[in-house]
Amino acid sequence: MSPSQLESGWPPAPPRTQRLLHQQLIVTLYGLYGGGAGGVLPVAALVAMLADLGIDGQAARSTVSRLKSKGILRSVKDDGVARYALSPDVLDLFNADDERIFAPQRSRPEDPWSLVVFSVPETERNRRYELKAELTSLGFGFVAAGVAIAPSTVMGQAMDRLAERGLDGYAEYFSGDYLKGSDIRAQVARWWDLASLDQQYAEFLDSYAELADYWEQRAAAGPLPSAERRLAFGTYVPMLTRWRKFPYRDPNLPLEYLPPEWKAPRAKQVFLALHRILRDPAAAHAEELLRSRT
Secondary structure, eight states, X not given: OOHHHHHTTOOOOOOOOOGGGHHHHHHHHHHHHTGGXXXXXXXXHHHHHHHTTTOOHHHHHHHHHHHHHTTSEEEEEETTEEEEEEOHHXXXXXXXXXXXXXXXXXXXXXXXXXEEEEOOXXXXXXXXXXXXXXXXXXXXXXXXXXXXXXXXXXXXXXXXHHHHTTOGGGEEEEEEOOOOOSOHXXXXXXXXXXXXXXXXXXXXXXXXXXHHHHHHHHHHTOOOOHHHHHHHHHHHHHHHHHHTTHHHHOOOOOXXXXXXXXXXXXXXXXXXXXXXXXXXXXXXXXXXXXXXTO
16 A cells, blocks of 8 residues: 555455344444443444444344344333343353453463363254354364364363353363374364365455555554544454454464464454554444434
8 A cells, every 4th residue: 555545545445244244243233332231232323333334224124133033132122212132142252252352372282182072862963063063163173073172272161161052961071182193283184174264364364454554554644533433343343243253263273283374373463453443443433323323
């Protein structure tokens, strides 16, 4: 980006909001801007926020209706103003994400591995699928059928999550070392789909690296006017929504076990830069919408 582009107010456009992200964007909005009210947002403000994310009113209300039917949102009345509240379980999960998103623990080569060994009767195959999905969402890989592996940093959360979901009775938990003399890097590539994860990081960089460069320079030039706060909001909320998945897909293995050109560190730099610069102006825009539609 050239200095003349910055001077003329030229910003790269935020990536287009994918339709499949609509429900996730709503959860992000509640987590960011509804938490102070127990996860409650006025319907008009929620629709306005979604409009600034490129989602028209009909699509917004349709998505809200689906979330309501699933129990993720519930309608409440407050001084005659129609509002929706986020399910307390979902709000708690969003708030619990913070440490894993902003301060993930990367394991070290000398750390032990965590193993979850599970067995589910054939008559309960749906529970087997649910258990595997939960472990995958926490960053576990699979050594063999019924044997999941992860760094020791995630075992405590895995035990809590399986207990909360009623899956604890199917699993046993172990901690240990890898003793076979073969190259651990080759084994790790078998246990996790690292190529797919690295590609997802590459796509994140393609979408946001240039934006990070722009906003770094723009932030140094002074406070943002209202129009640019709206643009900051339209960039920040989808960016955070996309990033929230990575700390769970990525097991945070030691860098020594990962490919030399592993893109996660660079992608994290871009995420943290945009979070630092855009969080406050995005919140200011959201508060403006809340004031004008309450």
